[in-house]
Amino acid sequence: MNYPDNVKLLMMLLPIPGASGNEAAVIDAIRSTAIQAGVLEDCCHIDQTHQLAGFGETGSLIIKLPGNRPAPRRLLMAHVDTVPLCVGCEPVIEGEWITSTSDNTALGGDDRAGATVLLSTLLRILKEDLPHPPLTFFWTVQEEIGLVGARHADASLLGNPETCFNFDGTLPEGVIIGATGDEHIGITVHGIASHAGAFPENGVSAIVIASLAIAELQEAGWLGKIEKENGTGTSNLGFIQGGAATNVVTDYLEIRGEARSHNKIFRAEIVSAIQNAFENAVIQVQNESGNRGRIEFEHHLKYEAFQLDVSEAVVQSAMSAVKAAGEEPEIRIVNGGLDANWMTENGMPTVTLGCGQDAIHTTAERLHIPSFQKACEIAWHLATD
Numbered sequence: 001m002n003y004p005d006n007v008k009l010l011m012m013l014l015p016i017p018g019a020s021g022n023e024a025a026v027i028d029a030i031r032s033t034a035i036q037a038g039v040l041e042d043c044c045h046i047d048q049t050h051q052l053a054g055f056g057e058t059g060s061l062i063i064k065l066p067g068n069r070p071a072p073r074r075l076l077m078a079h080v081d082t083v084p085l086c087v088g089c090e091p092v093i094e095g096e097w098i099t100s101t102s103d104n105t106a107l108g109g110d111d112r113a114g115a116t117v118l119l120s121t122l123l124r125i126l127k128e129d130l131p132h133p134p135l136t137f138f139w140t141v142q143e144e145i146g147l148v149g150a151r152h153a154d155a156s157l158l159g160n161p162e163t164c165f166n167f168d169g170t171l172p173e174g175v176i177i178g179a180t181g182d183e184h185i186g187i188t189v190h191g192i193a194s195h196a197g198a199f200p201e202n203g204v205s206a207i208v209i210a211s212l213a214i215a216e217l218q219e220a221g222w223l224g225k226i227e228k229e230n231g232t233g234t235s236n237l238g239f240i241q242g243g244a245a246t247n248v249v250t251d252y253l254e255i256r257g258e259a260r261s262h263n264k265i266f267r268a269e270i271v272s273a274i275q276n277a278f279e280n281a282v283i284q285v286q287n288e289s290g291n292r293g294r295i296e297f298e299h300h301l302k303y304e305a306f307q308l309d310v311s312e313a314v315v316q317s318a319m320s321a322v323k324a325a326g327e328e329p330e331i332r333i334v335n336g337g338l339d340a341n342w343m344t345e346n347g348m349p350t351v352t353l354g355c356g357q358d359a360i361h362t363t364a365e366r367l368h369i370p371s372f373q374k375a376c377e378i379a380w381h382l383a384t385d
């Protein structure tokens with residue numbers, strides 16, 4: 001069967017292994033395809049992400065085209081890394097969908113679909129030679145492990161784009177103008193070890209401290225979905241590890257969690273509530289001699305929330321492009337992190353549009369071809385209108 005060029009490109013990029021940090025092969029495939037199609041090597045640049053992050057085999061790929069009509073620079077972006085579950089995927093086309101042949105791998109349409117939207121737009125511009133503004137194509141690395149490529153995005157290296165469009169998600173007509181912020185939380189609970197049979201009264205159990213704290217948080221509505229007078233958000237303690245044996249009072253427990261809110265101040269309140277609960281719990285548990293445990297509490301920002309105004313140029317351009325492609329734009333604000341969070345934080349307001357992804361990060365992942373092609377059409381309007 002004869003598939004359109006953009007679907008062929010997608011089938012070329014999907015099987016290339018590229019878990020976060022191991023993106024060299026996919027970056028190289030995109031770069032060499034662009035150069036073969038006529039992009040000058042001088043227009044291609046790999047940034048410093050891997051060096052700045054101290055991890056990974058390559059930085060993000062930047063291709064800058066000069067404009068042939070005067071207008072502010074526009075940037076199109078997508079991430080090239082996938083979750084590890086996609087490594088080894090063999091894509092197959094079935095009707096309107098692309099799926100992975102094996103039941104053991106995910107597809108990696110998140111976000112090779114977006115990466116292909118950019119590449120096919122670039123190739124089409126070279127081929128059709130239509131008037132366009134100065135353009136930057138930006139393929140980021142390490143998105144799946146904390147938006148690392150976008151975090152290190154350098155506006156001057158990217159040619160100071162005035163408007164930026166990120167392709168990553170499901171519906172091409174969904175115009176995402178805001179996303180939540182996320183704070184990482186790390187708690188170490190130190191108790192006092194003792195023989196659980198002979199001298200339990202000498203021990204302070206780290207597990208008991210954590211249990212009291214978590215019960216208090218649950219009771220007071222600070223876990224899961226949080227709705228208070230001051231704001232809304234979510235929190236989760238998603239990792240807990242500790243203990244050595246059943247006959248030892250546990251003296252060490254490690255807990256990791258997160259707090260999310262669109263409101264920075266309220267997010268800080270969630271973090272404080274969690275810290276206070278653990279500090280209160282420490283006070284409640286002592287051994288026979290009156291000794292207590294202690295906690296170490298650490299938190300840091302994974303990414304800041306953002307919300308663009310519908311009147312902003314970047315949002316208006318995205319809505320026009322969706323309409324030009326024959327769809328009705330739907331403005332959205334989401335509760336997950338996107339490369340757009342860090343792009344906007346770095347002074348480059350970014351709208352995110354979908355490209356046909358479905359059931360991402362699972363072996364049921366598939367890609368909707370008509371939505372992917374619609375995203376290509378939208379990108380074409382963004383690059384040339």
Ligand SMILES: [Zn+2]
Nearest residue numbers: 079110111168
């Ligand atoms: Zn993604």
